[in-house]
Amino acid sequence: MAQTRKFAVFGNPIKHSKSPLIHAAFAEQFGHSLEYRAVRVELDGFERAVRGFFASGGSGLNVTVPFKTQASDLADIQSEHSRLAGAANFLVLDEQGRIAADNTDGLGLVRDMVVNQGWLLQGARILLLGAGGAARGVAGPLLQERPHSLFIANRTAHKAAQLAQEFGGLGDVRGGDISGIEERTFDIVINATSTGLSGETLSLAPALLNERSCCYDMVYGPEPTPFMRWAAQHAAWAVADGAGMLVEQAAESYFRWYGARPETAPVIRRVRDALG
Numbered sequence: 478m479a480q481t482r483k484f485a486v487f488g489n490p491i492k493h494s495k496s497p498l499i500h501a502a503f504a505e506q507f508g509h510s511l512e513y514r515a516v517r518v519e520l521d522g523f524e525r526a527v528r529g530f531f532a533s534g535g536s537g538l539n540v541t542v543p544f545k546t547q548a549s550d551l552a553d554i555q556s557e558h559s560r561l562a563g564a565a566n567f568l569v570l571d572e573q574g575r576i577a578a579d580n581t582d583g584l585g586l587v588r589d590m591v592v593n594q595g596w597l598l599q600g601a602r603i604l605l606l607g608a609g610g611a612a613r614g615v616a617g618p619l620l621q622e623r624p625h626s627l628f629i630a631n632r633t634a635h636k637a638a639q640l641a642q643e644f645g646g647l648g649d650v651r652g653g654d655i656s657g658i659e660e661r662t663f664d665i666v667i668n669a670t671s672t673g674l675s676g677e678t679l680s681l682a683p684a685l686l687n688e689r690s691c692c693y694d695m696v697y698g699p700e701p702t703p704f705m706r707w708a709a710q711h712a713a714w715a716v717a718d719g720a721g722m723l724v725e726q727a728a729e730s731y732f733r734w735y736g737a738r739p740e741t742a743p744v745i746r747r748v749r750d751a752l753g
């Protein structure tokens with residue numbers, strides 16, 4: 478029988494993580510023997526926990542809030558995605574025992590939008606709401622899809638301008654104040670602010686949407702977020718939450734660990750069932 482490989486997701490808080498369920502479902506598809514744990518790591522103990530995990534034979538780690546920046550900082554090797562994002566959600570030991578970091582969040586978002594939802598990113602006018610870690614993690618992969626343009630809008634405008642400058646080499650990227658977005662309508666609007674988690678409402682002009690606009694909230698839960706409700710009320714063509722992104726970013730991790738690409742649709746359904 479094949480040896481059981483050990484994986485984990487490190488975060489704080491971590492209790493509600495769906496990653497163990499997702500990876501167990503992937504392993505079932507291939508008959509892989511895998512142990513995947515959700516581990517709550519002390520806020521000042523991340524690096525120690527990572528090194529301890531690999532020293533004790535761990536095969537690979539996922540990293541979630543609030544450790545993604547630290548994960549990228551402690552790595553010996555960075556992928557292009559984690560370097561651009563300044564954050565990593567994936568760590569693995571390479572053959573020389575070096576810690577290699579990657580970031581699969583943006584790829585997960587793009588895959589969910591393009592493959593699962595059928596949205597066209599190429600040539601699209603994209604509005605990205607937020608300029609924190611979540612927005613930074615997805616800007617690069619969004620731009621690699623060659624949209625017409627990417628407008629990053631944030632409550633604190635200078636952070637959006639800063640992000641736009643950093644990613645400007647990858648396409649037509651602008652940044653500005655969320656309450657004064659100058660472009661009229663967008664094909665794709667992505668909420669990468671933390672309002673989906675806090676339940677706060679963003680104040681957005683309905684004129685941002687047209688009848689073909691697709692709206693995506695990167696968070697997920699049993700109920701639609703305020704942003705999703707806003708989009709539906711203003712007749713967006715399609716509205717989605719981040720459950721698909723969650724499963725797709727996990728599938729990207731799984732692919733890196735096992736070289737096998739799991740089927741995601743049944744696992745997205747299982748995550749939805751588990752959300753209640």
Ligand code: ATR
Nearest residue numbers: 607608609610611612631632633636670671672677
């Ligand atoms: P994350 O890692 O989830 O991105 P973060 O780095 O703390 O978390 O960033 C949170 C993002 O949500 C920021 O863009 C923040 O805007 P500011 O930079 O102005 O703080 C945005 N955000 C949070 N609450 C918000 C609110 N009530 N209205 C608008 N934007 C909000």
